[in-house]
Amino acid sequence: MSDEKFNVKSLVTCTAPVNIAVIKYWGKRNEGLILPINSSLSVTLHQDQLKTTTTVASSRHFKEDRIWLNGKEDNINHPRLQSCLREIRRLARKRSSDGGNTSEKLNLSHKVHICSINNFPTAAGLASSAAGYACLVYTLARLYGVEGELSEVARQGSGSACRSMYGGFVQWIMGDKPDGKDSIAEQIQPETHWPELRVLILVVSAERKPVGSTAGMQTSVQTSPLLKYRAESVVPERMKEMIAAIRRRDFETFGELTMKDSNQFHATCLDTYPPIFYLNDVSKRIISLVHRYNTYYGRTRLAYTFDAGPNAVVYTLEEHVDEFVELIKQYFPPETNGEQFLKGLAVSPVSVTEELKSAIGMESCPRGISYIINTKAGPGPRVVEDTSLHLLGSDGLPKHLKQSA
Amino acid sequence: MSDEKFNVKSLVTCTAPVNIAVIKYWGKRNEGLILPINSSLSVTLHQDQLKTTTTVASSRHFKEDRIWLNGKEDNINHPRLQSCLREIRRLARKRSSDGDNNSEKLNLSHKVHICSINNFPTAAGLASSAAGYACLVYTLARLYGVEGELSEVARQGSGSACRSMYGGFVQWIMGDKPDGKDSIAEQIQPETHWPELRVLILVVSAERKPVGSTAGMQTSVQTSPLLKYRAESVVPERMKEMIAAIRQRDFETFGELTMKDSNQFHATCLDTYPPIFYLNDVSKRIISLVHRYNTYYGRTRLAYTFDAGPNAVVYTLEEHVDEFVELIKQYFPPETNGEQFLKGLAVSPVSVTEELKSAIGMESCPRGISYIINTKAGPGPRVVEDTSLHLLGSDGLPKHLKQSA
Numbered sequence: 001m002s003d004e005k006f007n008v009k010s011l012v013t014c015t016a017p018v019n020i021a022v023i024k025y026w027g028k029r030n031e032g033l034i035l036p037i038n039s040s041l042s043v044t045l046h047q048d049q050l051k052t053t054t055t056v057a058s059s060r061h062f063k064e065d066r067i068w069l070n071g072k073e074d075n076i077n078h079p080r081l082q083s084c085l086r087e088i089r090r091l092a093r094k095r096s097s098d099g100g101n102t103s104e105k106l107n108l109s110h111k112v113h114i115c116s117i118n119n120f121p122t123a124a125g126l127a128s129s130a131a132g133y134a135c136l137v138y139t140l141a142r143l144y145g146v147e148g149e150l151s152e153v154a155r156q157g158s159g160s161a162c163r164s165m166y167g168g169f170v171q172w173i174m175g176d177k178p179d180g181k182d183s184i185a186e187q188i189q190p191e192t193h194w195p196e197l198r199v200l201i202l203v204v205s206a207e208r209k210p211v212g213s214t215a216g217m218q219t220s221v222q223t224s225p226l227l228k229y230r231a232e233s234v235v236p237e238r239m240k241e242m243i244a245a246i247r248r249r250d251f252e253t254f255g256e257l258t259m260k261d262s263n264q265f266h267a268t269c270l271d272t273y274p275p276i277f278y279l280n281d282v283s284k285r286i287i288s289l290v291h292r293y294n295t296y297y298g299r300t301r302l303a304y305t306f307d308a309g310p311n312a313v314v315y316t317l318e319e320h321v322d323e324f325v326e327l328i329k330q331y332f333p334p335e336t337n338g339e340q341f342l343k344g345l346a347v348s349p350v351s352v353t354e355e356l357k358s359a360i361g362m363e364s365c366p367r368g369i370s371y372i373i374n375t376k377a378g379p380g381p382r383v384v385e386d387t388s389l390h391l392l393g394s395d396g397l398p399k400h401l402k403q404s405a
Numbered sequence: 406m407s408d409e410k411f412n413v414k415s416l417v418t419c420t421a422p423v424n425i426a427v428i429k430y431w432g433k434r435n436e437g438l439i440l441p442i443n444s445s446l447s448v449t450l451h452q453d454q455l456k457t458t459t460t461v462a463s464s465r466h467f468k469e470d471r472i473w474l475n476g477k478e479d480n481i482n483h484p485r486l487q488s489c490l491r492e493i494r495r496l497a498r499k500r501s502s503d504g505d506n507n508s509e510k511l512n513l514s515h516k517v518h519i520c521s522i523n524n525f526p527t528a529a530g531l532a533s534s535a536a537g538y539a540c541l542v543y544t545l546a547r548l549y550g551v552e553g554e555l556s557e558v559a560r561q562g563s564g565s566a567c568r569s570m571y572g573g574f575v576q577w578i579m580g581d582k583p584d585g586k587d588s589i590a591e592q593i594q595p596e597t598h599w600p601e602l603r604v605l606i607l608v609v610s611a612e613r614k615p616v617g618s619t620a621g622m623q624t625s626v627q628t629s630p631l632l633k634y635r636a637e638s639v640v641p642e643r644m645k646e647m648i649a650a651i652r653q654r655d656f657e658t659f660g661e662l663t664m665k666d667s668n669q670f671h672a673t674c675l676d677t678y679p680p681i682f683y684l685n686d687v688s689k690r691i692i693s694l695v696h697r698y699n700t701y702y703g704r705t706r707l708a709y710t711f712d713a714g715p716n717a718v719v720y721t722l723e724e725h726v727d728e729f730v731e732l733i734k735q736y737f738p739p740e741t742n743g744e745q746f747l748k749g750l751a752v753s754p755v756s757v758t759e760e761l762k763s764a765i766g767m768e769s770c771p772r773g774i775s776y777i778i779n780t781k782a783g784p785g786p787r788v789v790e791d792t793s794l795h796l797l798g799s800d801g802l803p804k805h806l807k808q809s810a
Contacts, residue, residue, distance in 0.1 A: 225635075225639050226631045226669065226672060226673075226676075229634040230631065233630070256678075260676075263675050263676055264630075264675075264676050267673065267675040270668050270671055271631075271672040272668075273665055273668070274692075281686060284682055287680060
């Protein structure tokens with residue numbers, strides 16, 4: 001690399017959030033453009049607890065595009081990465097040919113270096129591709145001065161990434177155009193809309209690598225009769241009901257729909273041939289705990305949802321967090337000398353009544369849950385103004401690299 | 406009881422078989438008459454391995470109807486038992502009013518004693534209610550001289566019991582009449598049609614009592630959108646394909662449909678609210694083993710099916726039994742000093758190639774399976790001519806009773 005310092009205008013750092021779907025996306029009608037067979041809806045989580053940070057640098061001195069993920073160089077030629085880079089550059093070219101200020105114009109023929117890290121472990125299976133691609137697209141867009149609707153670009157990196165382009169409560173409208181221009185994300189309500197809503201991520205120790213989403217949903221679309229019916233006849237109505245429940249802050253309805261949709265997604269996985277199992281024994285125990293808890297109180301106070309992996313996400317209201325966490329510690333006792341069990345927003349110890357305990361009446365499942373993250377709804381992607389937080393140095397290389405084995 | 410001996414004409418003993426559905430029944434459109442929301446299809450198993458034996462005695466000396474099941478007196482007022490008794494007596498009255506020989510007429514006002522045993526443990530969860538009600542109805546019909554279509558009566562005891570009224574391959578036509586007169590079982594092919602077909606029952610140690618079928622399917626009908634679609638749009642076509650596959654002795658198609666239907670049934674259980682889980686960790690491992698085995702050979706040689714409980718039933722052809730059993734012993738090693746692991750038809754030890762073992766590549770699951778029953782298709786209910794095998798003595802009471810605790 002040359003000794004010449006790079007123009008700081010060509011270094012941009014942004015952060016982007018994770019999102020957890022309450023109406024699930026599972027199945028594409030178009031693989032190349034990543035167009036889904038049904039709409040979906042998610043809650044964007046707060047970046048204080050979970051976020052991806054990405055720095056992008058552009059320079060005529062770079063010989064080729066390069067990318068580092070979580071401290072290790074990765075393959076820039078991954079088709080999804082190429083989709084995003086290509087699309088952003090196309091939009092950037094369009095912008096400059098529409099007559100943007102020449103002096104701000106970044107030379108689109110220059111190569112870029114991309115460095116991205118998560119503040120949560122990738123091994124935890126916490127839907128990092130959504131945050132990752134959202135961050136990449138947002139950062140590149142800031143670099144190239146591309147404005148406007150970006151969720152379409154993020155979508156082409158990873159479907160659910162489009163929902164991470166906005167904060168709060170977000171829907172991914174499936175669209176019907178063959179070119180996918182109307183398959184975009186849209187904010188339903190901002191993150192300030194429902195301040196009492198809490199999201200508890202129960203990180204479960206993964207025994208074996210589950211079937212990947214891309215291959216899994218392909219097989220489901222090809223083989224599951226129930227999935228087709230779900231997409232055409234169940235989800236459209238559920239989307240309407242969910243949007244209404246969120247608007248009203250109606251947790252009963254929000255919670256019931258969330259649980260039903262999670263179960264139906266996993267039902268279509270079971271109806272796939274060969275069948276796909278994402279729920280494990282711990283998942284079932286969590287489901288059981290939630291239903292017994294809700295039955296005991298005669299209300300839906302907790303709502304579980306599971307993605308294509310073992311982790312559980314439990315939605316609830318702030319007032320119930322402490323008691324629920326206490327129950328988790330009771331029935332899924334953690335390692336006594338392990339890492340910190342509770343992360344994120346504060347949780348206070350409370351005692352659980354004997355009555356509630358006998359209503360739950362489950363066996364203990366030691367170490368079934370590795371740790372809990374207490375978080376809430378949060379904002380969309382943001383620029384990081386503090387230049388000391390750039391992940392790339394003035395030489396365009398990552399400041400921190402993992403030691404090779 | 407009087408010392409007077411009873412008329413031996415009024416003592417009848419019969420046996421009836423178990424059946425295992427390959428297209429599943431799950432959900433009623435009419436609770437009282439037990440009318441299903443879809444048709445179903447099963448294989449009747451051979452009575453040498455599994456059967457219910459029932460003796461019925463009728464006498465003017467009996468003060469009330471009584472029933473003993475597996476050595477203990479049970480509640481004769483169970484609504485389903487009453488349905489069967491009532492229906493058979495109604496048909497019997499109809500027959501005598503149609504003018505049969507008076508001297509053979511059994512006095513319908515006499516009470517009956519019923520004694521029934523299974524040659525397999527009830528705790529194994531082996532669908533004994535089908536065999537039990539089929540046997541009861543068949544035996545009572547013989548006692549009262551009722552002939553003709555009886556599956557409609559058995560159906561009112563337990564839905565799947567109607568399929569145990571015939572041998573071989575049997576369908577339960579759902580019917581559409583409100584009175585259920587056209588909701589009957591019908592033999593598709595006799596048990597001699599496919600002599601190479603084998604049925605391996607893998608009896609799994611039950612950890613907890615699963616949700617009962619009657620309540621479970623009620624909740625499914627009330628809450629699962631996917632179940633309604635299954636019944637209306639998937640099963641009718643599958644029934645046709647399955648009947649054709651059986652006629653052609655096409656195991657590829659028979660097996661694939663069997664697995665898909667089992668999975669879809671369990672998918673609708675997961676789509677129930679709250680969700681119902683019948684498949685456990687051992688079930689999933691068996692499913693995995695079957696798919697890997699079939700993939701290795703590039704053909705569907707094994708087909709699993711699971712009912713509303715943990716036991717697995719694996720259909721295959723005779724030529725594959727030995728190797729499959731060897732694999733089961735490999736991956737689900739039995740108790741070394743436990744009871745006999747292999748029951749039923751003979752199985753020969755064979756060795757499994759290293760190539761096959763690495764294709765399976767699963768972890769061992771010790772004691773996951775309690776024992777295996779190797780059986781095949783068998784005939785329908787039959788009269789037991791040997792009078793020494795009556796379960797009731799000449800005093801009308803059971804010859805053998807379990808000691809009370």
